[in-house]
Amino acid sequence: xxxxxNLADGFAIALTWQNLALALLGCFLGTIMGALPGLxxxxxxxxxxxxxFTLGLGATPSLILLTSVYYGAMYGGRISSILLGIPGDExxxxxxxxxxxxxxxxxxxEALAISGIASFVGSFFATWGLILLAPQLVKIALLFGxxxxxxxxxxxxxxxxxxxxxxxxxxxxxxxxGLGLAMIGVDTQTGVPRFTFGEVHLYDGLDFLVAxxxxxxxxxxxxxLENRHGGSADGTKLTIGRxxxxxxMVKACTPTMLRTSFLGFLAGVLPGxxxxxxxxxxxxxxKRLKDKDGTFGTGDPRGVAAxxxxxxxxxxxxxxxxxxxGVPGSGTTAVLLAVLxxxxxxxxxxxxAQNPDVVWGLIxxxxxANFMLLAMNIPMVGLFTRVLMIPSRILMPIxxxxxxxxxxxxxxxxxxxxxxIGFGVMGWVLRKFDVPLVxxxxxxxxGNTMENNLRRAITIDxxxxxxxxxxxxxxxxxxxxILGFVLPLLVGARVKAKMHARRDEEGSISD
Amino acid sequence: xxxxxxxxxxxxAVLGMTAVAAQAQENxxxxxxxxxxxxxxxxCRQAGKTMQDLxxxxxxxxxxxxxxxxxxxxxxEVVNKRNxxxxxxxxxxxxxxxxxxxxAYPGNTMxxxxxxxxxxxxxxxxxxxxxxxxxxxPELLDQIKADPTSVSIAGGSAVGGxxxxxxxxxxxxxxxxxxxxxxxxxxxxxGEAVTQLLAGSVQAFTGDLSxxxxxxxSGDIKVIAVLAPERLGGAFADFPTAKEQxxxxxxxxxxxxxxxxxxxxxxxxxxxxxxxxxxxxxxxxAVMEANGLAPLDLQGDAFQSFVADSVAQIxxxxxxxxxxx
Numbered sequence: 001x002x003x004x005x006n007l008a009d010g011f012a013i014a015l016t017w018q019n020l021a022l023a024l025l026g027c028f029l030g031t032i033m034g035a036l037p038g039l040x041x042x043x044x045x046x047x048x049x050x051x052x053f054t055l056g057l058g059a060t061p062s063l064i065l066l067t068s069v070y071y072g073a074m075y076g077g078r079i080s081s082i083l084l085g086i087p088g089d090e091x092x093x094x095x096x097x098x099x100x101x102x103x104x105x106x107x108x109x110e111a112l113a114i115s116g117i118a119s120f121v122g123s124f125f126a127t128w129g130l131i132l133l134a135p136q137l138v139k140i141a142l143l144f145g146x147x148x149x150x151x152x153x154x155x156x157x158x159x160x161x162x163x164x165x166x167x168x169x170x171x172x173x174x175x176x177x178g179l180g181l182a183m184i185g186v187d188t189q190t191g192v193p194r195f196t197f198g199e200v201h202l203y204d205g206l207d208f209l210v211a212x213x214x215x216x217x218x219x220x221x222x223x224x225l226e227n228r229h230g231g232s233a234d235g236t237k238l239t240i241g242r243x244x245x246x247x248x249m250v251k252a253c254t255p256t257m258l259r260t261s262f263l264g265f266l267a268g269v270l271p272g273x274x275x276x277x278x279x280x281x282x283x284x285x286x287k288r289l290k291d292k293d294g295t296f297g298t299g300d301p302r303g304v305a306a307x308x309x310x311x312x313x314x315x316x317x318x319x320x321x322x323x324x325x326g327v328p329g330s331g332t333t334a335v336l337l338a339v340l341x342x343x344x345x346x347x348x349x350x351x352x353a354q355n356p357d358v359v360w361g362l363i364x365x366x367x368x369a370n371f372m373l374l375a376m377n378i379p380m381v382g383l384f385t386r387v388l389m390i391p392s393r394i395l396m397p398i399x400x401x402x403x404x405x406x407x408x409x410x411x412x413x414x415x416x417x418x419x420x421i422g423f424g425v426m427g428w429v430l431r432k433f434d435v436p437l438v439x440x441x442x443x444x445x446x447g448n449t450m451e452n453n454l455r456r457a458i459t460i461d462x463x464x465x466x467x468x469x470x471x472x473x474x475x476x477x478x479x480x481x482i483l484g485f486v487l488p489l490l491v492g493a494r495v496k497a498k499m500h501a502r503r504d505e506e507g508s509i510s511d
Numbered sequence: 512x513x514x515x516x517x518x519x520x521x522x523x524a525v526l527g528m529t530a531v532a533a534q535a536q537e538n539x540x541x542x543x544x545x546x547x548x549x550x551x552x553x554x555c556r557q558a559g560k561t562m563q564d565l566x567x568x569x570x571x572x573x574x575x576x577x578x579x580x581x582x583x584x585x586x587x588e589v590v591n592k593r594n595x596x597x598x599x600x601x602x603x604x605x606x607x608x609x610x611x612x613x614x615a616y617p618g619n620t621m622x623x624x625x626x627x628x629x630x631x632x633x634x635x636x637x638x639x640x641x642x643x644x645x646x647x648x649p650e651l652l653d654q655i656k657a658d659p660t661s662v663s664i665a666g667g668s669a670v671g672g673x674x675x676x677x678x679x680x681x682x683x684x685x686x687x688x689x690x691x692x693x694x695x696x697x698x699x700x701x702g703e704a705v706t707q708l709l710a711g712s713v714q715a716f717t718g719d720l721s722x723x724x725x726x727x728x729s730g731d732i733k734v735i736a737v738l739a740p741e742r743l744g745g746a747f748a749d750f751p752t753a754k755e756q757x758x759x760x761x762x763x764x765x766x767x768x769x770x771x772x773x774x775x776x777x778x779x780x781x782x783x784x785x786x787x788x789x790x791x792x793x794x795x796x797a798v799m800e801a802n803g804l805a806p807l808d809l810q811g812d813a814f815q816s817f818v819a820d821s822v823a824q825i826x827x828x829x830x831x832x833x834x835x836x
Contacts, residue, residue, distance in 0.1 A: 046576065142710040142711075144710065186581070191672070200580035200583040201579050202580075203584075204579050325705075325706060327702035327703055338553050341557075346724070346801065346802075347725070412575055456696050456697075456698070460712060
């Protein structure tokens, strides 16, 4: 049981008053950064790096502070998703689908609490996975070549029908739009700029955060402006509901959380996939498996628990390739990797042997942060839900301000603000047509990686398309993808027809 | 251009207040022209931290990530809006020179800024998996010569980027005339490229020594050539150079800084001295060693002409292989 001895050493390193205070600070700041639209975990961590340096912190305390921010932001992203229908960061996007309808139904308290618990479960199991399996898991990452990655992304897209069920054509259109937007930028496989119109800001493609904030937050502001002008502001008072979830709800969600923790963790371990894919696959798979009476998308607690457990598990999973291979699995781990490097620690195959104190101190810190976040988040549900009490005429200007300041703060580029406004207008128009917004972001987010992996696979095999079904793993992924696509068409048609009428009145986000 | 100017004007109007506030500060500032986590970001943060530790600067170096266009956004920003700032330095590397040479920063040239100093160089390596049958660079290049489609080489930069060019320089030096036939697969960063080498998807890896170091230590990959003029010291002494294997190819990814073109001479000299003092310090030597950076000690005018040569060389290769006309 060397592992446990190591873990005990880790706790010995992590459990000092200074470290606990840093973890508390990190969790608090992280939660806030995650909740603010525009500021995601990677920016949150990046913003706090100078703080860690200025305080002259050593390797372990710095990592404790920064990973607390990381986990905190993963928790925080759900808050604005649920309360406002505006995802705080990319991985929290799927939480909008059921979280916001729950809040609209007067169950904001329950939604926040159950998602907090799901986040905890996801991170908790992911941290154990990291401890017990990190060296072995690296081998899984090595099974994935470009062809397998392409099959994985294809699988994700084929389950897209699970995301929005009102009108498949509209969600297909939205996904295509997203894929189209992903084309913008320099094509890495040929070095040729596509759709950039000579504008250097577009060479790296569109920033997802800019797209998300524009599509969700700004379009919300536009809709508000329009309604105010027409004099039809909704004066409806929302009820908040209970601040703790009933045991029956927790019980109903437990199998969901366990399954999606596993899925999310796996997605996190793959360097090319990450937390967004983790929460996406978690949600759509769970919906495929469990949505027998079509409640997903209308405020089903399981639809909140699934993506939250999934994305928090993916956050833990992403640390596996970062620590064991030195390859970041997500934007945030890329930042953490840079921090490690600047502390003269080189992550990689030898890290566990060379710097055990850092690794185990970090893992202990993850546990501490996770418990702290649970303890902090559940009582704070009451405080968060007050947001719903703020009248729109005050809330919306704040949303607009935070969006602008947040986006400018990250990129320092006024060009991104124009792009954000463009997305805001597009989001407003699309909402009018009831086109779901989530598939657009998924297309933009995953389209590039998917295309690159396809072309890598084909180039490696000199233009032979059969390379895509050349390994057992790839064939298995394709099989799941095709089943996931075809089965609902056969089995689900009847169920869906029944649900259709009831669901039509939902807004564009909630379908 | 007109389109861009209009847009800049609108943007400037929208953000007038913010911009004024940002320019009024007197703190040392380093622009990393990429997102947090990359090499430029590392250069800024590590140099800033070490300079502060050494007492060369009083306040914490403020690191601003201005990503976009492979550094082009930051370059344009410095040239157009921050041209007379005395507090500002910007991280640069061979990638900056590559893009300047290939005209990938539309409308910008290397003489629009003042080049300050280098802080080290990361020599290029060509590596294969530990269990590969290939043991030397000529063996690999012979395979490519015989059948270019049989060898896929993975690297972390886009096609036409520095990782790609390094292989082409080596192939060219070995007498492979049609270097365009060399199969290069672009990945998102050196780490992903090495992972694919380990996964067996590709046969060889081209990247920087610092990217390969961890995997060599763990015995997962073997370096078949370092693109350095002579063998490196310390932990890297075992790696053969391309030159000693009869392939006259040198490829160094240098790291350094540039400053706005309108920076005053006093400020320029002060920054050159500070970075020179940073470079000479033991602390920086430790940083270089930990990150696999080799010495490259150039300041002021010497650095300026080094960058000019480097841009001219890359322009030559790029024309030869048809990346630019």
